[in-house]
Amino acid sequence: MARSGVLNRVQDLWVSLAGVATSFPSDGVRVVVAAESRLCPPAWAGIVVLGSSGIATAPDAAAARFLRESLTERPLRSAVVAERWSGEHGVVDVLGPASLAYLDEQEFRPATGAADIAQLPPGHPDLDRLVADVSEDDVAESGIDEITSPVFVVRDRARVAAAAGYRQWPRSVAHLCVLTSSHLRGRGLASAVASAAVAEALQNQLLPQWRARPESSRRLARRLGFRELGDQLSIRIAADQVDSNGDSNRSGRGRP
Incomplete structure (x- = not known):
């Protein structure tokens, strides 16, 4: 497009x-x-x-x-x-x-790496320990509690280390939600799970949206191909x- x-x-x-x-x-x-x-x-x-x-x-x-x-x-x-x-x-x-950043199929740059990504249903209890590892502000910023899609996760041993999914918005827009454990950042885990969530949204003919305030989150979006429109x-x-x-x-x- x-x-x-x-x-x-x-x-x-x-x-x-x-x-x-x-x-x-x-x-x-x-x-x-x-x-x-x-x-x-x-x-x-x-x-x-x-x-x-x-x-x-x-x-x-x-x-x-x-x-x-x-x-x-x-x-x-x-x-x-x-x-x-x-x-x-x-x-x-x-x-x-x-x-406010968006991408389409032509702009998407999937993350590369060997992360073993699994899927959980929204609201799965394993996500509770991830939420407990981060600040309330980070949880609110991520929107992790609002996901309606499958939740894509990477584990560190048995614990969920990073999770991503999306909430479907009006006009066939997929609002991305990403959260990584405070102790395991900088390892590319957020890129891996976010990439999987974006691929799912595009497969379902949705327009991925990345709304963010922290510069670290905005950089991650740009690496995946998102462009800030406003x-x-x-x-x-x-x-x-x-x-x-x-x-x-x-x-x-x-x-x-």
Whole structure:
């Protein structure tokens, strides 16, 4: 599939997750009100930039006005830069950004090596010991509890040392989930299990998606052939930024 075809497919995915009628504009960021948006946690605002434009969802009209005012006359990529929002008066929390990377059959570079890969069903008890070996942040980042595909694993003796699979998303997208024991990293185990999961997704005619914040995870994705097409970021806007008339309170809002 041509790169433009992948981008169009990915944009369709994120539009569907917005939960309301919208589209990526020719440039800039289009802001819409979407209380049930899946671009972000409930009651937050979510921003996704792909290619030369982006979409943003806000929980209500006042938050949408706040976003539009904040994004006016700003470079596109600044919309998904955490430091830019951390310095914005009225923003009380930021999640991300996470890079959004994808590949098709022609771009896939399978991992090579002699890892003995086995399969487990999602939620198998052997995965519990792997989860116990890593931090809560790593578990949350991996999404290992959300896998719906077979789980591809490598063992160190009897214990699962690394695991990967995917959760099927709308628009036939496979969201990759990978986790490696903290004590066994740097041995290529993540590459081996992730490669097996990607191959499974492609065999099932799905588009693999790799969403990541840590640079180590992004490097692994690039080794497998993923290309970063954009970024996702969520912000929580303070309630006191809206006055009794529902207008954004801009007094004192600084520019980073």
